Amino acid sequence: MLFSEPRQAEGSWVSSPSRLAITLPYYYETRFSMFRILKQSLRTGVVTEAAPSHNDAELERLGIEVRRHIDARFGGSLAIRQVDAGSCNGCELEIHALNNPFYDVERFGIHFVASPRHADVLLVTGPVSRHMETALRRTWRATPSPKFVIAAGSCACDGGEIGVSYASCGTIENVIPVDVKIPGCPPSPVDLLKGLLGALEIDR
């Protein structure tokens, strides 16, 4: 009903000559775009970068205690449920960037999941808007223990430009317990990666 004419269903190779005339260009077209894709992919090569250094002061600050805690309980793999509790969507853009080929966080065993019930970690952004307050609490309750909460972004860490008001509860800490804070407006993917890697302590 919605689709354009079903081109794949146009017929098989062994159809009548007139059918073949319709099918052939389609076949070559497909082959041709496949070549174009391969060409583009090969020309691009691998852009993924080495993980940022673990030894800098920022990771120290994130706390060796938290790291040990996670290592013991999550066995080197981390499932993250991201929750926007009232952000301006700037943080979401940078969290998205973690999945781009430059950062490619899945190689560290970090992946984003679709349900809090599958998650080890809640990665929460934004000040908590009052309209999201109950939704955030419920998401937190739906996450199985042991769990921990990362507050990402200035608003999440200290209220940022928004703060506390009739519409906003302010920091994440005002609503649910927070284990790690990653400040920045928004934090860059490297900041996020450092925070996450620091939490996980991946030995390479």
Added chain:
Amino acid sequence: MSRFDWLSEYLARLEDDHLIARHGDNRALAPAHRLELDAEDWGPAGRIAAAMGLRHAGVWADPLGPGPMESDTEIEGPAIRVQACLEQGGDYLILQTLVSQARPVLGSHTPAYPGVDRLERHAQDLTGVRFLRHPDERRWTRHQAWSADDYPLRADFPIEGRSAGRTPADVDYPFTRIQGSGVYEIPVGPVHAGIIEPGHFRFQAAGEDVLRLEERLGYVHRGIEKIAVGRDPQGLIRLAGRVSGDSTVAYAWAAAQAMERAAGCAPPPRATSLRALLAERERIANHLGDIGAICNDVGFAFAHVQCARLREQWQRRSAALFGHRLMMDTLVPGGVAYGLSETGFRELRLDHAALHKTIEPLFDVIDDHPSLDDRLIGTGILAQADARALGCTGYVGKASGLDFDVRRDSPYAPYDQVRVEVPEETAGDVAARVRVRMKEVRASLWMLDRLLDALPEGEIAVPFPRPEEGAMGLGLIEGWRGEILCFVRFAEEGRIARYFPRDPSWFTWPALERLIHGNIVPDFPVCNKSVNGSYAGVDL
């Protein structure tokens, strides 16, 4: 052709209906023309505008606080000024009227303009202006954080609110339901299964087909309009840059433009060129990300990875040259915060050439790939009539045959000096929206080089003079999503008394409800992504 050739006809039609329209001071909200109406004429004036085919660009209410602001009014006690913006052919008209805060009642524009439905309900929830004959009496922005008889934007409402306890979920919002054999309901959100903003979607479906989609937003209402009050110009630009983070440059520019018009301040030519440079960079970054994401939603990972890579490189250059990956806080009142060095200039040139070279084969694949065509062509069709009725701008309007673009049709510096190519498609489906966005990437890239060619020398900022008390300004900027409107009024000592930004998504969210109709539930993500409304931008 002389500008504004429709205004005299509009005035004549108002007169035919015995509506009294007084001309306001046209300098106050330039480039818009201003008409002052009696409150009882508000609804009919909207109906007449709709009959003439004018586009409604939004409505907002401005509680003027205690004390009569206008000497020639008969209103006693605090008043609320309501303003609406109409547009045709690039000419803007502001209708305004005053109502008393004690009995703030106006005729609704929604029966004639379905696109302003939620804007009127937003104004009602935040200022208490009641719109009579509005077809939908439900709350919109208000959930449970304040009560039905409280209005946060009024001066007597404390910024910290009146309830200190936990805010319950808004569970008893009365969604429209469809009854019938085999009809079922799918509630989605507010916490979505991805890295997305929160909002609630209520589908009524039969089998795979969507019979009805109803959106319920307001979850990220952060009280932007309230916390803007009392800020200084610099503080407002910082806040404006965080209304919708993906449009930070466009919002900051709209706020800066409104404040500069209110203060009679002209930013230097180099500053406006650099602002345009930043805004076009923002457009390209977002289009690249979304084109990839749309392809990803139909399982074409190749384009997603390629676009994400290009976007990342683009953002890194922004960070290196303008101090921020999303270019936040790059604008200041009166100019821009970052200049462009000789090296930066050369790097941009090389970047533009490199991106141009990469996107051609990539867009070639996206434009003409059988598996993409099968999923995107004919999916999520927004009819031109619907787009026009709702007042859609940006790529949503352009893909449905409405080629309005503020940069071309009501040009602001520096777009009055550079040719703006506005792509137009007529199919109105997801594929058309993708094609428009690919064309916009190309056009912006071309424009970036023209801006560099003609980059004026000189200052990048001028001192921002303190605006008079009561000074108002209107900002109109073509953001990457479409036309952003921004209203600013100043209080004493150059402080902000009212800030209202109107995101283009106010009109494209209802378009999504229409274009999903008859599509299958699994195609919702790609339809949604192709429209990509801002949640934060409309929840405020």
